[in-house]
Each structure stands twice: as structure tokens, then as C-alpha cells.
Amino acid sequence: MDTSSDRGRRAAPPPPPRLRGRLFAGSVVALLCLAGACLIDRTFGVARTYGATGTSLLTLGACLLAMTGLTACIGLGRWQKIHQLAARYRNIHGWVGITTGSLLAMGFLAGTFTLFAAPLQQWSTPPLPPQDARFSAISLTEIPALIGQLPATASTHYRLTLTSPSTARISIPTEPEIPLGVPSPSIIISQPAPHTLHFYRLTPSPVPNFIGGLHRRLGLPLPERWVMPFVGTLCLFYGLALLSGVILLLPGIWRSLMTVRLQGHARRLWLDLHSLLGLCTLPFQLVIALTTALFAFFPLLSVFFGAPASMKPAAGMMAMEQYPTALLSPAAALLQLRNLSPSFHPLTLEYVSGPHGGDNLAERISLQAPLYNANGSCSLPMSEQPYLLAVGTDPFNALIGRDRGSVLMDPQTGTILDSQNLPGQQSPARHFLTWCLALHFGSFGGEFVHWLYAALGLCGVGFFHTANKLWLNTHRLKITGQARPADTPATLWLGRLSEGSLLGCLLGLCSIIALSPLMSHLHSVNKDMMNGTGMPSSSMPAMTQSCQQVRLTYYGCLAFSMVAYCLLSRRLCRSMMTGLSAAALSTAVIVVTLRHSATQDTSSLILTAVFSIAALCLWRGAFRNACTRA
Template sequence: MKIPSEILRVYKTLHTWTGIVSGLVLFIGFFAGALTLFKQPLDRWASPPALAWQSAAAVDDLLVPEVLAAHPAARAGYTVHLRRQEHIPGPISWQAGPEGRGEIETERWYAGRNAQGQLQAAPLAQSPLGELVDLLHRTAGIPGRLGDEHLGVYVMGVAAVLYFLALVSGLVLYLPTLVKDFLALRRGKNRKRFWLDAHNLVGLASLPFHLVISLTVIVFAFHDEFYDALGAAVYRAQPMFTPPAGMGRPGPEAPLLSVSRVLERVQQEAPGFEPLRLEFMGLDSPRPMLRVALVDGQHRLHGPEAAYLVLNPYTGRVLNDSMLPGRENAWSAWVNTFFAVHFGSFGGDTGRWLYLALGLGGAFLFYSGNLLWLESRRRRQNSSRGSGGGLAVQRMAAATVGSCLGAMLGIGLALLAAKLLHASDWGLDLQTRYLAAYYLGWGGCLLHAFLRGASRAAPVQLSVCALVALAIPLSSWLGPWAHGSTWGVDLGALILALALAWAARLTRRRLAGADPDTVWARGVAQVQRLN
């Protein structure tokens, strides 16, 4: 396929600068996003063993009325957990304080019966590890808020726009050599060619995934703005969303549906789905709702882990079934697909592992893209041969190494803090401790890279990341507790530790024989002495 050189030149410039501007932010988003696919196992891994508690049938008898009578705050909303898991110490839970949009919940009340059959309720510290990783995925760790939303969400939305442009321009650049170079991985003295081949192969093989992610991130980041624009241009004086029929409380003395009655109703409406939890919300408000989370590995799910059926908690009337596979209309089917392809909530565990590989491949795409840019720019910015590039290139190299490896180290330190500091009392809540651990790792690597240079910092930081990843399974085997059902977290960390150690070794070898006319040349003599 022949494309005029002028057009290729324009698209190359577009691809380079959109990728460079968004790459560092998107690396954090993709690496953390890959881990959010196993958010529930991470929470279970970081939580101490739960106390014994009753089945859903036992909850139905007397426990719910007792909890509501003894703890009025639960009437604002409570959850009945139907599946026993390590991080859920009781069958009923509720949030006592106000819940902010996008905030990490670190304390929640749990209720159950003790060995004597008496009601026992207490606020317990939640391990927010999964929520923290998800927050990093959505905000790239950028602090601050803009209105009701995190500032980082809008930054990620802008980065996703640039990311989409980089994908389209990269595809145009690759079209002339698509057939010849698609599966080529040319090894040899020209290491830039090998990195370019690997970059192109990963990018093109996962192009549909990246296009979907870029578009969904844009919508998630700016959905309020889209709604406002639709309201002003299309709906005008009419409400965009109207309350469903049957919403409301039948009377002041109307009783809530029992758990067993709810499960019967769910079986009627969603046969074949397994109820995961019952979320009672706004019981004393004009719009009470019961949201039932349902799991099934064979369907596209609206949320990261579940589909939803919304009922009236007093009458059992269906208020919303558009988030339930097989019950959608044309619009909700499109919306559910939109959510499912972003969260990877289809295909069960196989789909999650596939999305994990695609997410980590995306992180590699941004890291390798920055390295290719650095190598391409070095000759234009060299002040003299062997200087390792101009100041701008050196700074970008340091930012690439420090930010990318720092994000990996920061998340690893947060995992260790979740396991080892769970019961400690430093006057700080768990969210603050985890964020401090993350920023310690990320900021330390970034500072180290700028002070020592990218070439000296890279092998050291890769080695440190490998040690921290190795410490994660050790913290389970030798630490305060281990969960048999979360062995995948420890195994994944062990595999990552081996991969990072291998990458550190290759990086040292690469630096030992680096061409003086490269951005990685600074510090080569020191690396040679170390070897």
C-alpha cells in the first residue's frame, strides 16, 4: 500500500507527540488497570481471616430486624452478603458516615452473631487495597479534585483523546509495511529495530482492545459533560431520566422483603444467575431501592464483577432490569457492552487473564514508545558525540524510567503495606498509609532517576522492584496470614519478580555494551566496573 510521504510525515509527528504526552500517564493507568481485574482477590489477600457467620437463611430470620433496630444508621443503606469471603467478616454491613463520590471506603460496620447467639456489631477497618489500585487506574495517582470528580480522571480523559489519535496515526504509519513486518522481530546489532518491531507487533495485535479502552475512558471521564450537553441540546426542559414506575414505599408500616423472598424473586427474574449480595439503599427516602448483584461467567456484565437487577425492597417490583443480560433493550445492550469491554467482565476467569495480558502489553507499549522516541531524538540534541543526548532527552529518559518503574514499585509497596501494616496503629487510616507507600515508591524512583540519570537508575530500580515483588508472596508465607483462595496473587507476584530480575540483568548487559551515541550512554563506565 502506497501512502504519500507528506502524509506519513504528518502522521508520524502526530503519533510521536500524542504518544509522548500521554504515555507516562497511561502507563500507570494500564498497569494499575490490569491489576483491577483481580480487585476482589487483592482485597481478600490483604484482609485477615473473617469470623464465622450465618448463611443467608439465618440472616433472614431475625438478624436484619435486630440490626435495623439497634443501628438506625443502617437504614440509610445496608448490604446482605450471600457469599462468604475472607475480607467480609459478617453477613450484614453498612457505612455509618457519608459516602463521597469516588472516595475510598476505609471503615465499615459489620454485624453477625457471636458464639452465644447474640447480636455483635462493630466498625472494622476495611483494606482499601483494591479500591486504591482502581483509584490509581482512574487518576494515574494525580491528587486533587475538580468539582465532585478527581482531577486525575479528567487528565486521563485528555490523555485518552491523545491516545486515540496516537493509535489511528500509528496504524496509518504501519499500513505500507503491514504484510511484510507484522510478525517480524528482527534481532541483531540494531536494537532500535527490535524495539520498534516489538512495539508495532504488540500495538497492532491489540489494536481493537486499545481503541475500545481509549473511547470508553473518554466517555467515563467526561460523562457528566456529555449528559449536560445532551440535556441542553436535546431534552431541554424535559428530564433526561424519569423515575421508574413502582418506586416508593407502600406505606409507613410496610415491612421489608425478607431475604428468602428476595432470593425467590431473583430466581424468577434471573434464572441461572448466582446472587452475590443484596444492596438495600435509601430505605427511608422517597426512592428506596434494592440492587441485587448477580454473577455469571457466560455473559457480558454491566459492572466489573456483576450484573444488576433493581427491585423495590418493599414490594419486590422490578424497577430496572436493563443491566441484566438478556433483558436489555437496544440502547442498554449497547451500554452494557460498552461497560463489559472496558472492565473485561465477560468470559469468566479466561477473559480476565486475557485482559490482564492486554493491560500489561499496553503498559509495555507506552514504555517502549518513549524509548523509541528517545533514541530517535538523541542525534538532533547531542551537544557532542558520546554525551548521551541533549538535556531535554536526558530529562525525558529520567521521567520515563522513574515514573514507570516508580509506579510499579509504589503499587508493590502498597501491597506489602496492606499485609504487614494492617493491624498497626500509627494514627493514620489505611487509605493514607497505602497512598503514602505508593507515593514513596513513585516519588523515590522519579527523584533517583533525575539525580543519577536514566541509565544508572534503570537497573537499580528494576532490581528493587523485583525484590519488592518477591516480598509479596513471602509476606503471605511468612507473614501474619495466608488465604488459600488467593494463591494467584502470590504466584503472579512471584512471576513478576522473576521477570523484573531478568529485565534488570538484560539492562545491565545492554548498558555495558551501549553505543556512546545513545541516551543510555551516561554512566556506562560505572556499569562496566560493576560487571
């Protein structure tokens, strides 16, 4: 149909052999940087001396060096003018963008939802019956007496969720909590009258945890331990694309940086938007690339690091043959915390006075969660050690976790066992590491920063989408006599798959959000608890089954979208996917509103409003696409 003589290729030429050599050299340099971190640790004993904090900072430095080394190697050689240097980066920037853009866009979209994991869980949870809801918040002074009324198996491990400065809700975890694992059910207690207790089993929704996993795996349906080396490598190339993008901007595009040309050729619009989003969010994107590389490489490198520093037993921290009966009252524990760190706002107090599951670095590495609950080499003390874990937030300091910090105390005396994750009470090295992680999670500045990060995350999705659009527009063939450029097989299929995967991810996320309220259950277990049979039997197999259903729904939606994009027209698919996403979100809002949990607290109310607005926007997009088609 068309020959090479009658078409003008506007696409960039294929990578020259020199570029492959430079890329190889860059990869070797990056590998050497990471190997160097292991060597430094072995030589100077960083892990032995400074524990997980030292090795994390060492890995972070190695990732930064690897990223800059990889970028520098591509530009190796003589150049006289800046555009000659930029020319060396043009090809690699485009190829890295098109190969990683869709995965990163899915990762950013899931990451935006992950920011609201805790409110989403609360939003999905059905409220207690009205006759018990009023009595679930119990005065702190009454709690010790109430705990005495519980069956012996329940009184050794309980959690107090503070609802006001003087009241708390009591819950009993039925399974040990695994960081980033399947959420465990708990028993909630209410006291409608003195000496009368009502028990409810709360089964949480697995959806927020699943979205978190999706974010960490960039949407790939593989176990995390397999995906992590790939994610780390991808992040180094993502850093290369960011830095090379800045070099590409230097020669001339800088002059029209803040220009968005809506008229004219589509390619120019995508270029304007891509440059604008890329340069304006560059610090955010660099932080995300670097910290994700740290999360991905830390478990791999820690295998080669020396033995980590063992958790030194603090005063009073020792294995106890007899577990304490008299525990520090919640009011006294809160007073002690206030004296220790006035800006720390405790959210939960977890009392563990019996044998419990401990953890260690190896276990958390296998869960890909070495830093999320990092407390040196162990996040919890040895299994014989009773403890009181206070978890909370701090508006003035960064938090090491996704949205909270913690402190470990002795439940009898209130002696501090471990305070390295207590905001504002950390060593300078730990404080620096906390800020690095907080800049990834947005765990500083409270809810304002969460919403700011949501906006920046959506800008990131737009950044990768415009990168894909730009690449596709650049690589289409311009045929003489035809107004619109023609697709090559590569641009046709890459265009369909990139848009199909992004909208499929959106549809999948909206669908599992619609499922979320249906997967959270609350039912009375008074008989089990009062008959002396103790804690109800484990429901973890049911939780695992729920997780499988969520996984199946998400990947089913993703596959449906990609197949539809391969078979049907793009406009029809766009309209269909946005319409289905809108329908899923609308269903979720209706279900939650009917269950009266849409307005049970401020965060649920805000989430309902946001989902309603998002559903309206999606409906508008779907109808607009449908009308354009008609």
C-alpha cells in the same frame, strides 16, 4: 565539541508550519463534534427521552467522530502515493507518542492492577478468628430471625454476602457507600450458638480504591475533576496516534510485521516490538481510547445536555411514612431473581428498610462516576423508599460495572423497581452501551477475561515503553567515528524521566500493595453492640487518614524514582527500583501469609501465587541489572 558539519542528524525534521495548521483544524473539528452532540441533545431531547443511556451513546459517537475527524484533518491535501500520506503523519505520531506515552503507560499499569481490585481487597482482609470463622456463614432460613435480634439502628440496613446457595454472611455498613469514594467500614456478624451473636468491625483497605483512582487520573496527583478534561483530550490524541500508526505501517513496514529482529541496531528492535504490539492489540487500544474519552467528556458535556429523564416511580415505589417490618426472605428473593434471569448469579443482597442517603446524577458527576452505577439519573431510589439491591455476575452477558450488574427490588413484595443494569434484561440501547463499557473493564467472560485483560494491559505498557525508546533512539545524534549515538539534552532527560516514571509507578504500586494488609483491620465490637449503645462511632476520619498515607507512599516512591533517575546512572536506578519493588511485593506476601489470609479462598491463593512469581521475576531483573553493571 561536535558541530553540525560532523554529525548526521537522523532525527525527523521539526513539524512544518502546515502541520500546525492541520492540527489546529483537526482540533476545531474535534471540538465541533463534541459541541454537535450537545446541540443534537438540545434539539431532539435525547437526555429527556432516553436518559443517561442516550446521552452516553451520543457522547460515544461524538468522541469517535472527533477522533477520526482529528486524524483525517492531519492528512488533508493531495497525495499520489501512500508514503506521501504516511509522511504527513510521521511527525505528529512521534510527538503525540513521546508526550503522552509515559502517562498512558502508568494508566495501563495501574489499570492492570485495578482488574483485581476485589480479590486484592479480599487478600488484604484479615480472616475472622477460627472460633467465629466457621459460624459467620449463616443459613438463609435463619437470617430473618437473626436480624430480629439486632439493635434497631442496625436492622434497617444490612448486607448479605452469599457464601453458598443456602448460606450468607451478614454485614452492616456503618457509612453510606459512595461510588468510587473511600470504602466504608462494616460490622460482620457471626453466630457461634443459638441466640449468641459476635460482632466484628471490618475496616477495609483503601489501596484498591486508590489504585482505581490512579488509573482514572493516569497517575496525576490532581483532583479528578481537574484531570478529566485533560484525560479526554489526551485520549483523542491517543486515538490519533493509533490511527496514524496504522497509516505509517501501510507503505512498507507491513512486509516485516511479524518480524522481531533481536540482532542489529536497537532502534530496529524497538520498532519491531512497537509495530507488533500496536497492530496486534489495535482493537483493544481503540476501545480503551474511545471509552476513556467517553468517561472523561461525559461529565463535562452533561452540563450542557438537557434535563435528564427522571426516574419514573414504578408500581409500589413511593415515599413511605412507615417503614416495612416484614421483609421478603433472602431465599424468596433469590428464587424470584432466578425466575427473572436464570443466568444471573447474585453475590450480595442489600436490604434497606429505613431512611438512607439517595444520590442523583449531579452528585455522581461530582464523583466522576456517572456510569459506574448508572441507573438512569439515580442509582438509588429516593431516600424514603425502602429497597433491596441484588448485586451479582452473569457469565453469559456483559456487566455494566467493573465486575458486576445489579437489580433493584421492593424489599416487601419483590417487585422489580429497576432492572436496566440486570444483565440479559436490558433494552437494546442499554445492552449496546453495556458492551462498550464491558470491553473497557473486561467485565465479561469471568476471570478468564480478567487475566486476558491483564496480559493485554501489560502489552499496552510495553507498547508505550517501546514507543518512548523508539523516539529516543530516533532523536539521538549519530557522531561520525563513534559507534553509539550521543544523547541531546532532550533525549537525555526524556529518557530518564520516562523510565523513571514507569519504574517509579511500579515501585509505588508494589509499596502500597505491601501496605494494604496493614491497613485492613478486624476487631471485636461486642461491647458496643450488646450494651445497647448501637453502632460504633464513625471511623471515616481514620479512613481518610489511611488514604492520605497511601497517597503519600505512592507519590513518595514516584518522586524518589524520578529524582534517582535524574541524579544516578540508569543501570543503577533500574537495579535499585526493580529490587525495591521485589522487596515490597515479597514483604506483602510474607505479611499476608503470616496473617493466614493468603490461602483463605481460591482468589487469595491465586493472588499470592501471582505476587510471588512477580516478586521472583523482579528479583531476577534486579540481580541481572546489578551483575551487568558489575
